Amino acid sequence: MPTIYIDNKPYEVKAGKNLLEACLAQGVDIPYFCWHPSLGSVGACRQCAVKLFKDENDTQGRLVMSCLEGVRDGLRLSVNDKMAKAFREQIIEWLMTNHPHDCPVCDEGGSCHLQDMTVMTGHDYRHYDFKKRTYRNQYLGPLIHHEMNRCIQCYRCVRYYKDYAGGEDLNVFAANNKVYFGREKDGVLESPFSGNLAEVCPTGVFTDKTLKEHYTRKWDLTMAPSVCQHCSVGCNTIAGERYGELRVILNRYNGEVNGYFLCDRGRFGYEFVNDENRVKQPVIRNRTSEAVTEPELTTYLQTAMYNSKLIGIGSPRAAVETNFALQQLVGPGNFYKGISEDEAYLTNKVVRILETGTVHSASLKDIEQSDAVLILGEDIWNTAPMMALAVRQSVKKTAYSHAAEQSKLPIWHDAAIQEFVQEEKGFLANITVAGSPLDGIAAYTAYGAPDNLARLGFAIAHELNTSLPVVSNVDDDLINKAKSIAAVLLKAKKPVIVSGISCYSEGVIEAAFNIAASLNTAERKAAICYALPACNSMGLGMMNAPSFDHAVTRLQREQDMTVVIVENDLYRDISSSVLDTFFSKAANIIVLDSLHNRTTEKANVLIPAATFAEGDGTMVNYEGRAQRFFQVFMPANPFIRESWKWLKEMNLYKTQGSNGHNQPPEELLEKLESTSHQFEGISKVTPPHDFTIHGERIPREPHRYSGRTAMLANLNVSEPKPMQDNDSPLSFTMEGFKGIQPSIAIPFFWSPGWNSVQSVTKYQEEPGGHLRGGDPGVKLFHDRQGSEPSFFKGMPESFAERPEKWLVLPQYHVLGSGELSIYTKALEELTPSPSVSLSQQDANRLNVQNGDMLQVNADAKKYLLAVTINKNLCNGVVLVSAGLGEVEGMSWGSWVKVSRCE
């Protein structure tokens, strides 16, 4: 490790870094704007100047930009040098000549990097006496607000949007002092990662438009570490509340998972928590007064729990605790997964593969750092957006490190490396049913029906490992494709295979494993990951329980059953005809959910459940990482409680016991560990509820939280006692531990002088590295390197079209297919209208064109959908928008009739 001298003090720093990173890692503050750990250095803002000396005798020195200077052993620099300080102050003053007098009405104020840096440099007086430059703003859609006057030309936005996220519609225009960052003309930003602009921009040019609707400053938010609820990736978020409403979702850095960014579904899909459609009142139906009080509900549940035969239906979007509490309530033999047999079977397959540990389960970081990616059968752009962003980084970084090796340029030297790389890309083979936006960066793309994709996968596996079976009845084309892909994968050192269950094909999952396991050798560390449909699909999949279809047959067999359903709108996954008979057979239906939906309509007893913001819980993401989300705020409505609390109470009625009333969630997890070995270690996901640091709890509110004695004064001038949290080590006040919180429970990022999100550097071992004390989350799957993989030998036959029938597969939409995110008005606005995609030939055969209406007959139901012709799609397959509009509970992977609508 090289030693550098900062103001004559020696520091040991990591080699291969730039001076700015090295100084920040040592806790030496240097102001900066254009540099970002994920974006590298370009030297655009000139803010990070330091003085560099030739040797210890050099007193003159020279100014350099610390972000563009690599560390060398024995390097001497001065941050506090008079000239360097004056230079930095001068730069800020120049940047501020045109910066408007906007802070009071600017959403960035209070968490603004420009404010922080201005204070840090000491600039406080404007010498420039002339007029300020102004710009006209653009309409950038319902998610991002544009206020161009505030721009300081650091170029971070375009570097993020274009270079990092691959967006094409944001750019820099004009020249010299008129540089403009925006779109070619007004319009919605196309990238589903546009929300990150609000955090990437060091000032208030791009801000969160949904926050603007109920604006709250960072210091006024009650915040808690949370986990995104909208896909299986499980990005870490910070959720902020004010006045009993969830106000904002911010990124919570996790070096292994989402890093600095979130997708728009995760960032903006929070408004369901505040929605009018929330279940607010316990209801017992078919009575004169259906809304019931707590004692009435208790009496009812006491008899209902004690006297009846219970079966429980779990949910892939409910927390691990909730599913387990339900299993405890109804008994292990009576718990069902609440997903269709197909989904349960495929998820189970994924769980079994990952549990063996023969191949490493890839985190997003692993994907980012891989040097070859093969995507088999999953449209991750739409089902796991952040995974797609990680794949993009892998493609970019592979080319970067290749260029760095060839040119001896340091990897962080973004502009220079980019110039060197030109069009070169890392290897990505994107093998999907009908393509995805990732095709644009893929070295290799292939399309086909799921069975054919699986066959291509098996062919690749055979090329990698000749002991694996040969694909039968095969054409040369497939073999050549497989050979060329296998050849590149063999050269890779850290290949990652990405797949998933959204094409409802067992073969695809097996083929992906065969490829990964064949690649995995002592020298080559391969990794695998499977995208799953919901935020806790993995946690549910890991439980030993049959699918919902078994519950249906059980109800046909047995009478007088009480069905308990938690947080699951079954109508989204199961066909309505099956469900209607299921519900008619049930003697009593108890539903716990946070929002009214078609399933809650069927309930005889409806109990309000807390959302992620109002409760604690644990989710297991696609890689088997258990992550804890903490309660953000205590809802004013006392009925809104975590489902697992309701279920535990119901369990007490059933056993007529009275113990364990205020049992904290970690005890539930400990019990889960002891009953199911596959969850071993999950209780370490959170510090115990009585955890303190020097006797102090961790406050959810920043120390400058305002309005404590006035917020509720309209109701009662005497302030209520602060809320108590018995479930976690966080407190609902601003008092408590001050300082860098432990990585496992960071309610917000803040450090003295660093009010903006850039303060995350203070929480990291090094900028862009792991959080101090380790990235949060407990991996439940453990690598067993060297264990002999059990390959899958069977493979599907080649896909054959059927006359008058089409294989129906889901087309997910990154904004729109989410059950909960759709409650956000802005996302609803961006949701495409439901459609059916088919190939050009099929369209010709049916005599339809783009925009015509087609009738899809599935599960005894008719859907009228607009036609989209997809040139990548093969004949005999149709894609139907999943989760949009009327489309619910379709049997994906089945054969449907499609006919022209007259």
Added chain:
Amino acid sequence: MISHVRTIWLTFLHLFTKKVTIEYPEEKVKLHPRWRGRIVLTKDPDGGERCVGCYLCAAACPVDCIALQATEDENGRRYPEFFRINFSRCIFCGFCEEACPTYAIQLIPDFEMGEYNRQNLVFEKEDLLINSEGKYPGYNFYKVAGINAGVKGKGEGEQEEAPVDIHSLLP
């Protein structure tokens, strides 16, 4: 003994000094314009609310007795949806006035706020807003801010150049 006599003597002398007490409430106290009393919210010269809901007063308040919520009208002009001061907590330190970037919140020379019921000391925006510019006449924040909130267009404010023509490549 001497001390007692001296005390009596001094007390006696006070009979001939000028009175500082007044016959309040018949006679009113003379208060100076900068006296820090009851808090008001003032208006712009054009009659709009001056408060832009920036939350700085709330953050500056040492007893946390100010709570508000910012909202926007159709022109993008920010104003408080509600603005509440709990005067039973207020210590009249004037920090809120110092923090206010728009001269909206001002402390005025009035202390007659006694109430029998403490709840009546919770003032809402309708109780605080006055139809006056207060101590700082003529100031309109939106005329000097960069944003267009329906008060002035882009580039029409004080010290602002006309908006940049981004299609021009001329220096």
